[in-house]
Amino acid sequence: DAKTTQPTSMDCAEGRAANLPCNHSTISGNEYVYWYRQIHSQGPQYIIHGLKNNETNEMASLIITEDRKSSTLILPHATLRDTAVYYCIVRPNTGTASKLTFGTGTRLQVTL
Amino acid sequence: DGGITQSPKYLFRKEGQNVTLSCEQNLNHDAMYWYRQDPGQGLRLIYYSQIVNDFQKGDIAEGYSVSREKKESFPLTVTSAQKNPTAFYLCASRTGTGGYQPQHFGDGTRLSIL
Numbered sequence: 001d002a003k004t005t006q007p008t009s010m011d012c013a014e015g016r017a018a019n020l021p022c023n024h025s026t027i028s029g030n031e032y033v034y035w036y037r038q039i040h041s042q043g044p045q046y047i048i049h050g051l052k053n054n055e056t057n058e059m060a061s062l063i064i065t066e067d068r069k070s071s072t073l074i075l076p077h078a079t080l081r082d083t084a085v086y087y088c089i090v091r092p093n094t095g096t097a098s099k100l101t102f103g104t105g106t107r108l109q110v111t112l
Numbered sequence: 113d114g115g116i117t118q119s120p121k122y123l124f125r126k127e128g129q130n131v132t133l134s135c136e137q138n139l140n141h142d143a144m145y146w147y148r149q150d151p152g153q154g155l156r157l158i159y160y161s162q163i164v165n166d167f168q169k170g171d172i173a174e175g176y177s178v179s180r181e182k183k184e185s186f187p188l189t190v191t192s193a194q195k196n197p198t199a200f201y202l203c204a205s206r207t208g209t210g211g212y213q214p215q216h217f218g219d220g221t222r223l224s225i226l
Contacts, residue, residue: 032212034214035216041200041220041222042219042220043118043202043204043217043218043220044155045217046215046216046217046219049212049214051212066219069221080225087154094211099145099157099170099171100147100157102155102216103154103200104154
């Protein structure tokens with residue numbers, strides 16, 4: 001699986017957009033980009049995933065660059081409950097046999 | 113509500129004892145997974161199962177065992193052979209259709225040694 005690089009930590013004011021970058025310069029053509037977050041002492045929560053087009057759901061937007069070497073997760077109006085560790089993962093489309101490889105992620109702190 | 117239920121939330125093991133962690137899902141998912149998370153680290157795959165009555169070892173299967181007798185259930189046994197079992201254990205599941213479908217996680221079981 002391709003390796004991802006994320007900043008160790010970020011701060012965001014409540015109500016503002018949180019933009020979390022991820023570098024995956026060695027991504028292969030069949031690998032999807034997934035974002036999860038983990039609030040302390042809970043299981044990871046799936047947020048969004050994409051292949052090459054930008055994606056949006058009720059939680060967030062995912063912007064993938066045209067060359068697919070990096071992506072940005074956008075939380076449009078961050079709240080205190082969005083404080084968590086955010087993980088960017090790339091994984092090939094190989095069905096159920098493929099594991100998720102979590103790195104160290106970005107610790108997002110949302111402040112008043 | 114549909115979801116993945118892990119129990120118990122906290123578990124304590126004595127030396128030489130086997131303990132079993134429960135994972136149940138009502139999402140009708142085909143595949144189920146067990147991961148281990150140590151403090152400040154990412155998740156490591158212990159075992160996974162793609163269909164009933166079949167399972168495969170992950171990266172750190174030694175000292176663990178699983179069964180998959182029902183689609184909804186994938187219990188993990190931490191045996192006495194696992195010398196460092198203290199960790200946060202996470203169960204996940206996903207549908208078998210569409211190779212890109214995401215895994216969804218339960219809220220975990222925290223295992224400690226007495």
